[in-house]
Amino acid sequence: MEPVSMSKDMLIVGSDDVEVTIPNQLAACSLVLRRRSILGPITMPYTGEELSNAIAAYMERSSTGKYQQMSPKETEILEEMGLGDVPAEQQQQHQHIYRTTDKEPSTRQRHSLGSCPYHHQIQEITSCDADSANSMADVINLPMITLEEFIVNNGSDGHRLWILIDTIVFDVTEYLNKHPGGRVPLLNGPGKDSTLPFYQHHGRKGNTRPLFNRLKCLAVGRMSSSDFQRVPGYQQTNTEECGNPSLRRQFLQYFHVME
Structure with a gap:
């Protein structure tokens, strides 16, 4: 054999x-x-x-x-x-x-994404160095992304694959084949508001630090509130009814999003 x-x-x-x-x-x-x-x-x-x-x-x-x-x-x-x-x-x-190591796992080391029901596996970190994960500067100074830029990056015709959560845009192009939950949840995200699905399926185990370290690596920009409200599928999110109130409060604070 x-x-x-x-x-x-x-x-x-x-x-x-x-x-x-x-x-x-x-x-x-x-x-x-x-x-x-x-x-x-x-x-x-x-x-x-x-x-x-x-x-x-x-x-x-x-x-x-x-x-x-x-x-x-x-x-x-x-x-x-x-x-x-x-x-x-x-x-x-x-x-x-x-x-x-006394630090968070660095590039190419194994890292447990233990905050998401579909992320409880050992993955390799390839896109973000752990030393930079402790700096909030990159999160605060994310560039503004327009609705038009977000819509065009839907993964087709050579474009990147972007998803949108509470005004923050994430590039998941290279993460598709690494997502423990499979490609489908990410492929369903481009061109629309993915806020509610994200909170409904993440952060159930309490330790959200690995999740936010990963999100920081994938974040590429933020969208204005006015553009966000025009995104297909947009729903005004009620924190207490979003599926995971604690995670949403942490997300808004971490990415400096104003409700």
Whole structure:
């Protein structure tokens, strides 16, 4: 039998058709996943959120080396993936990464996006250096982007792929294939207001710092309130009814957005 190529991340498709990326370093620990991926994306009878939460629990345990209580559902999913136990070697590997630096992981280091239901996986940071993530200057001084500029950058005909959240514009062109929730949620964002979907599907685990570090790397500009209100699909957002009031307050403060 030919050896399974590990050059690309594996995909698991949930029961809700959400694609969840399994990073190579995780797939390498499971013979079950490697065998099942030979024929293409793996399908499992769990939602994308359930799959991502199970992966997050596994990665957290392997990175800290400490026992973490998992829900019965997470245990069931991991056992089906062939990841019922965290190998000692992997624990040591992840612990070494976290012990060798006192800073946030820098370029090309692995980083846990633990604030989004579909982001509980180890990803590589390639677009933003961690040292600059602590500076707020870039966030405050984002250039103004017009409605027309935003609309044209819809990912077609060689244009960039931009999404808009609460007047802040993010370029997700290079992030499409890295998004643990799959490409579809991002491909649905160009040319319209993505504010409510963002708050409804992110920040459920409490620790939002990794999420904002990633958002800072992707932010390319801000839109005026008048243009924002003319964006297709615009809805005036009520913080208490947005799906995640705490995350929205943090977002507005972090990006200096005036309600």
